[in-house]
Amino acid sequence: MSRFLASRLASLEAYVPGEQPQDQPYIKLNTNESPFPPSPGVIKAISQTETSRLNLYSDPESKRLVEALAAHYGVGADNVFVSNGSDDILNFCFWGFCQDGAVFPEISYGFYEVFANLHGVPFEKLPMNPDFSIDPLAYHNAGRAVVLANPNAQTGLALSLSAIEGIVRSNPAHVVVVDEAYVDFGGESAVELTKRYDNLIVAMTFSKSRSLAGARLGFAIGPAELIADLKKLQYSTNPYNLNRLTQLAGIAALEDQDYYDKASQRIQATRHRVRQALLQLGFTCTDSRSNFVLASSPRIAGGVLYQKLKERGILVRHFSDPRIENYVRITIGTDAQMDALLEAVRALLP
Numbered sequence: 001m002s003r004f005l006a007s008r009l010a011s012l013e014a015y016v017p018g019e020q021p022q023d024q025p026y027i028k029l030n031t032n033e034s035p036f037p038p039s040p041g042v043i044k045a046i047s048q049t050e051t052s053r054l055n056l057y058s059d060p061e062s063k064r065l066v067e068a069l070a071a072h073y074g075v076g077a078d079n080v081f082v083s084n085g086s087d088d089i090l091n092f093c094f095w096g097f098c099q100d101g102a103v104f105p106e107i108s109y110g111f112y113e114v115f116a117n118l119h120g121v122p123f124e125k126l127p128m129n130p131d132f133s134i135d136p137l138a139y140h141n142a143g144r145a146v147v148l149a150n151p152n153a154q155t156g157l158a159l160s161l162s163a164i165e166g167i168v169r170s171n172p173a174h175v176v177v178v179d180e181a182y183v184d185f186g187g188e189s190a191v192e193l194t195k196r197y198d199n200l201i202v203a204m205t206f207s208k209s210r211s212l213a214g215a216r217l218g219f220a221i222g223p224a225e226l227i228a229d230l231k232k233l234q235y236s237t238n239p240y241n242l243n244r245l246t247q248l249a250g251i252a253a254l255e256d257q258d259y260y261d262k263a264s265q266r267i268q269a270t271r272h273r274v275r276q277a278l279l280q281l282g283f284t285c286t287d288s289r290s291n292f293v294l295a296s297s298p299r300i301a302g303g304v305l306y307q308k309l310k311e312r313g314i315l316v317r318h319f320s321d322p323r324i325e326n327y328v329r330i331t332i333g334t335d336a337q338m339d340a341l342l343e344a345v346r347a348l349l350p
């Protein structure tokens with residue numbers, strides 16, 4: 001740290017993303033990326049013609065992309081906000097809507113805590129049941145903003161739409177942010193509720209189910225007034241938040257929805273198969289609705305399993321949080337990748 005950094009930032013602990021090692025090829029099952037490339041339409045859209053226009057700024061409103069998203073999700077264009085990854089949206093929500101503080105589950109997306117600290121938002125992490133399920137009633141009348149990933153990060157467990165609605169309805173004086181990064185792998189989306197409640201923001205991303213993690217494209221759906229607030233924060237930080245190529249990629253991805261639906265079905269089928277295999281090997285494994293599972297074996301510690309798999313060229317994610325330190329989070333890849341994982345796990349178990 002230099003002597004110039006503002007003192008209020010001195011103690012800030014930054015988010016630590018999953019490893020992206022360049023030293024050797026790995027079977028990468030650690031950052032919940034899609035194992036499938038973007039659809040053919042996306043690859044075509046990022047054309048030489050568009051590349052030759054990179055001397056010009058992109059459309060700060062991302063008008064065509066916003067209209068395509070509005071049509072896709074059945075909302076108005078003024079109900080859609082697009083951003084440089086959905087992390088940007090979460091950042092803005094903590095910055096703009098958490099004046100009275102925030103609550104989120106004790107195990108969830110690690111970035112929530114980082115954003116809360118960045119913006120000086122007091123927060124409380126609410127305990128979960130021993131099986132990692134969340135009691136929705138714990139979020140009723142919270143007296144501050146509520147931030148929930150649904151399906152939840154790290155566990156993959158999902159709350160029902162009626163549970164989400166109960167939380168939104170009981171917190172009329174505060175914003176409820178539902179982070180649906182994984183919704184396309186078997187969750188229930190709360191987008192319809194945004195038409196009836198003025199305090200609900202749904203954040204989504206093209207990074208997981210739409211194979212565009214490297215393009216950085218997130219979006220939020222919500223009531224027009226909340227969306228206008230997000231735009232105000234965007235225009236106060238980075239008006240050209242989406243580059244030209246990403247805007248085109250997003251539009252093309254929406255036109256190829258069939259491709260992504262099939263990819264998501266494949267991932268869900270593979271997830272089912274991998275979970276069954278892990279259960280048979282004596283693992284505890286969450287009943288995930290996302291593109292990963294959280295698994296733990298009484299025969300090998302989470303940190304050891306992570307390290308030994310890495311030595312065999314397979315990357316999974318291990319968290320040092322004591323409640324899940326004996327687990328590893330395994331992204332669902334292709335069938336061939338998961339066969340390699342299961343074979344390695346079988347060989348490693350003592």
Ligand SMILES: *Cc1c(COP(=O)(O)O)cnc(C)c1O
Binds near residue numbers: 208
């Ligand atoms: C991956 C992820 C995000 C971030 O997505 P980007 O659009 O890549 O910034 C947000 N929330 C959760 C829960 C995620 O897992």
